[in-house]
Amino acid sequence: MMNRETVKTDLINIIKPYLPEDIMANDVSEDKHLINDLMINSAHIVDIVLDIEDKFDIMIDDDVIGEMNTVQDSINVVLQKTAA
């Protein structure tokens, strides 16, 4: 089982390049919605998910991407997939 904090740190590093200029990496907390709060474009969500797949060596299915709404949701998906 991967450590939750490690996953969170890795995830924030993945998200960082896709944040709009007026949102700082410090603003990325677990409750934040990727699209509605962090203002990440939906086209970039795909890139983030592909980066997550590479970083954690997991496969994310089309139906799972719809569940990755907040930072917390995304951490949970990674923890679930890496535990499997």
Next chain:
Amino acid sequence: MSDYKNILSLLPYKRPFLFVDEITSLSEEGAIGAYTIRKDEFFLEGHFPGNPVVPGVILTEIMCQIGLVTLAMHLMNLNEDSKVLPAFTSANVDFLSKVLPEDKLIVESKKVYFRFGKLKCTVTCKKTDGTVVAKGELAGMVVKSEA
């Protein structure tokens, strides 16, 4: 061959913004097609007066329509009833050589990925003598059409 013709008729573009003459190869992995610059293209009148050169932004569009959109339509099995339109999401293109009226351009794309409805390709645009005029990475998705 009928398959490619069908793709052409399904493209949502019309003159003067249709930049595909033919598709010569279309597979899960990429597309190849061609477009010849007409002498009377609308953009040549202003770019530049008396000195017509095809703008990079139009080369990008030609690469997108042939390399990205036809491939996306093929991969997603789009048809007349699909009610979707292509949306360009990113382009990172180098322009390497000048393109003039009546030049024939051959565009070839190779799929980088097609995941979660987003298609990313490397796309190369050459003249018939093999000169590479532009190359880069393009990506797009489809969105529901309003009509």
